[in-house]
Every structure is written in structure tokens, then in C-alpha cells.
Amino acid sequence: xxxxxxxxxxxxxxxxxxxxxxxxSSSQAYADFxxxxxxxxxxxxxxxxxxxxxxxxxxxxxxxxxxxGKCIEDPNEGRKAAKDGKRKGEKARRPRHxxxxxxxxxxxxxxxxxxxxxxxxxxxSKFPRSYYRCxxxxxxxKKQVQRLSDDEGVVLTTYEGIHSHHIQKSTDNFEHILSxxxxxxxxxxxxxxx
DNA sequence: CGTGTTTGACCCGCGC
DNA sequence: GCGCGGGTCAAACACG
Numbered sequence: 384x385x386x387x388x389x390x391x392x393x394x395x396x397x398x399x400x401x402x403x404x405x406x407x408s409s410s411q412a413y414a415d416f417x418x419x420x421x422x423x424x425x426x427x428x429x430x431x432x433x434x435x436x437x438x439x440x441x442x443x444x445x446x447x448x449x450x451x452g453k454c455i456e457d458p459n460e461g462r463k464a465a466k467d468g469k470r471k472g473e474k475a476r477r478p479r480h481x482x483x484x485x486x487x488x489x490x491x492x493x494x495x496x497x498x499x500x501x502x503x504x505x506x507x508s509k510f511p512r513s514y515y516r517c518x519x520x521x522x523x524x525k526k527q528v529q530r531l532s533d534d535e536g537v538v539l540t541t542y543e544g545i546h547s548h549h550i551q552k553s554t555d556n557f558e559h560i561l562s563x564x565x566x567x568x569x570x571x572x573x574x575x576x577x
Numbered sequence: 578c579g580t581g582t583t584t585g586a587c588c589c590g591c592g593c
Numbered sequence: 594g595c596g597c598g599g600g601t602c603a604a605a606c607a608c609g
Contacts, residue, residue: 499582501601514600518581527600 481541483531495519495546497526508532522547 497515505512510530517524524544531537 498580500603502583503599503601506598512599 479541479543481539484538484540485536495524505529505532510535517546519546519548 496518498518499513499515501514502511503514508529509532512527512529515526515528522544524542524546526543527539527541529539529541531539
């Protein structure tokens with residue numbers, strides 16, 4: 384199900400989609416986020432910061448439904464940790480990882496059910512940031528979705544926490560949604576779906 | 578009626 | 594201390 388290609392990219396089939404990451408931390412991030420085991424590591428140990436986001440290549444989806452992209456570690460973990468009640472300077476226990484995807488739709492279906500609990504205007508951006516929580520009982524995974532102001536075709540999704548359960552939607556549903564989306568937009572090269 | 582969204586208020590940390 | 598910005602809460606609302 385998982386494979387590291389010769390070019391260092393990490394490909395994994397999570398049931399709903401194929402995702403490609405470029406570093407071991409990225410693959411672990413996605414493994415954590417999707418609650419999967421058995422990942423290989425050691426390709427590229429260097430983390431990529433959200434501040435470098437402008438220099439990163441953008442994720443894309445080809446006509447076979449293969450999503451390619453990079454995930455980014457969030458340097459803002461300490462601040463979030465402090466807000467969660469931890470002491471200043473204490474390392475955050477819950478990693479946050481961001482994924483850039485090129486998509487016309489803001490909501491990328493990753494197979495989990497999310498409940499929106501907030502939306503905020505972002506400074507220096509004309510697009511708001513949306514906040515989502517996993518609706519599964521006992522699972523406190525969160526994600527933020529924001530469209531980049533300098534590239535309106537790019538959606539930045541930040542995941543925080545680890546799912547304590549399996550994907551809640553079936554592959555059949557995903558395929559149904561995918562075919563529906565492709566029917567709507569008629570251009571699968573610019574539509575990203577998980 | 579259950580579930581999810583909207584949106585203004587609120588809280589907190591940080592910088593000045 | 595104060596203002597700003599990010600993040601969260603919760604009441605009201607919409608929808609199937």
C-alpha cells in the first residue's frame with residue numbers, strides 16, 4: 384500500500400486517494416493524520432516550514448486521481464501549545480502538518496467527517512481561513528483550510544492531531560463524489576479531491 | 578429532529 | 594497597558 388519511489392517521493396494509497404509526499408516527516412505526518420501504520424522512513428529527514436510555503440511546489444491531481452504534493456511542519460506549534468494550557472516554551476505534543484493542493488474546491492474530501500466550528504479573516508489575504516474538527520466521538524483532530532491569496536488556485540490544508548479511528552466514508556462514496564466533481568468541472572487536472 | 582454552518586463575541590499570546 | 598491577530602465558543606440558523 385505504501386512505497387518510496389526512486390526520486391524520493393512517497394506514495395501511499397489510503398483507500399480514497401493516492402497521496403505523494405516528498406520527505407519522511409511528510410509521510411509520517413500523513414500516516415499520523417490518517418492513522419495508518421507500516422510507513423517507511425529515512426528518505427529526507429529535513430522538515431519543511433510553513434514559512435517556506437511560497438517556495439514549495441504545489442500539489443496537483445492528475446486524471447488518474449493521483450494527488451501529488453508536499454506537507455509542511457508548522458512552526459507555530461509552541462504558540463498553540465501555550466494556548467492549549469501548556470507552559471511557555473514547552474514542545475507541542477500534537478504535530479501540525481500542512482498540505483498544499485491545487486484545487487477549485489476549498490473542501491477536499493479526505494474520507495473523514497468534519498464539522499466546521501469557525502471562520503476567520505486572515506491578515507494580508509482576501510480569503511478567510513476555515514476551522515474544522517473531526518466529528519468522530521473521542522477524536523479531536525482539527526484541520527484548517529485556507530486559499531492562498533497570492534495564488535487563488537492553491538488551497539492550504541493544515542492538519543493537527545492523530546485520528547483515533549478509521550476513515551468514515553467508503554471508497555464507493557469517494558468514487559461517486561469524484562465522478563460527480565469531474566462532471567461538474569470537466570477538467571480533472573485542476574480539481575483536487577482526497 | 579438531528580446534523581452541520583454561520584458569525585459575532587470572547588479568550589489568549591505577543592509585540593510595541 | 595493596549596491593540597492586533599489567531600483560535601475557539603456557542604447561539605441562531607439552514608437543511609434534509
